Amino acid sequence: MNGQQQEAALSQELKRRIDVIQSDEAGDESHRALTSTELWTAWIIVFVTLAIGLVVSL
């Protein structure tokens, strides 16, 4: 197999995939990012759990 041809194909494919993903990102930001509600939900679970731990250890 022609190594250069393979490398060129991979490079081209990488560029295409980056374009697809960044277009997707630009077109619909909320689609892929974790929303602030989900993020806060996750952190609240962490802090409440740790607070319970502190109470138990006291």
Next chain:
Amino acid sequence: MDGVDYRFRHPSYRIGGFALMSQTQEAVRQAGTFGSLPVLKNEREWGFADFTWVNIGLAIATWAFLVGGATALFVGFGQGIAAMIIGNVAGVIIMLLATTVISSRYGVEQYTILRSIFGFGGVALIFFTVITFTEVGWSALLGAMFGRATAQVSNVVFGTAIDPNSILVTVFALICIAVAWALVAKGPVSIKAFNRIVAPGLALVIVGLIIYLFTQTTWTDLMAAAPLAPFDDPALNFAIAVEFNLGVAFSWWPIMGSLGRLTKSPQASLWPAFIGLAIVTIIAQLVGMASALTLGDWDPTVWLMTAGGAVFGVIALLFIAFANITSLASIVYSNTLALRQASGKLFATTRWEVLAAIFLVPAAIVSFFPGLLYDQFLLFVTFSGAFLSAVCGTVIADYFVLRKQRINLGALYAPGSKSRYHFHGGFNLAAMISSLAGVGTYLWLYNPMTLETDALFNWTTASVPAVAVSFVLHLLLTPLLNSAKSGRGGYELPTELESAKK
């Protein structure tokens, strides 16, 4: 993986004016599944339900029983429940925010993503020290558990007398490693197929153990059972139990990002992983702890034969041995991907199967000492946790606060100094210093090797302050070391979508 972009199978697809040769097509396909190419939305394998099963399969491997048994060394059942919930819930969420959520958003495995945080050289340094130590250790431990479980089955069924540290256990462990390698060589689809069989089977084993436990003991007796080998200070015992479970939660970090890239959305990566790695793990660990407290031995390959008699014990051990293979396969898959990304040009053209074998060689060597990791299990888990918790704090600060969940994909793949993620000669000093400060904080509060602790450790643990210190320090150091004027790290352009610098 079959989910390759259909355009690559269409005869009209051309590159450089030439039709793609089948070998080149195959190379591109392999790069998507086994290499560094971002995975597109239509190629993702795992939705919410699939990824939940994958994580349940990971969660209820033998290590959950082992962790439950080890927790029983320090605390009784009541405090053990609290320690497991606190350690797993808090630790898993922090760990997932630093792994699957990011990888799922971009379809990129985490060691490529980490270039934006630590730099190319920083990722290599982390991988070939912390991650290799952690993952080789877990791989060898899973192999040893498979070996011990198989030896126990042989002892019961065939009347042999194989010692837990004998060479035959090593032979069984090597078989486990070989089968896991064969699975990984076929790709993530085979891992998914295995998990669909193993996870429900292990769930049945857990239900069987719960039934057994409640026929053999009462809730009152369980709550009154003394820990197996505690220290004199009860507060210290509880803190170590929490820290140990936090360490277990953080120990998922090296593999989760690589699995997360195959999920269909960050939501499908975060909550299924939380269900599997936190909730189901806790249930499996509780069963392990209750069994250890009831039967007086912390090693599940020993107490499983005592619980429920030979028939149940043999079936349970066989299932658990089987499950260890799938867990090991998941570890190997993720770390083989990581090895390719972190090694630069060294393994860039190495065949996937060969690379997986290279990763498994150190684990195979450690398998010749099956008692080593069993005896040093607490040290191994907490020492790994010291580094991984600090790295999590840095990653979360960088991705969520500094970059507002936006990474420049082109810069991740741009070579060397042409990438804005090159930082200082390939190393982001801000991230490296903040992570090391987190590790230092951990070791100041709790030294796993000497078991020396600071008075604060009993109230704060060591992992949580390590996360906090590395998080805050990274936020403070980044503007100083990677100022907007310098352009290093691209922090001045958090919302840009343009390609990498040419």
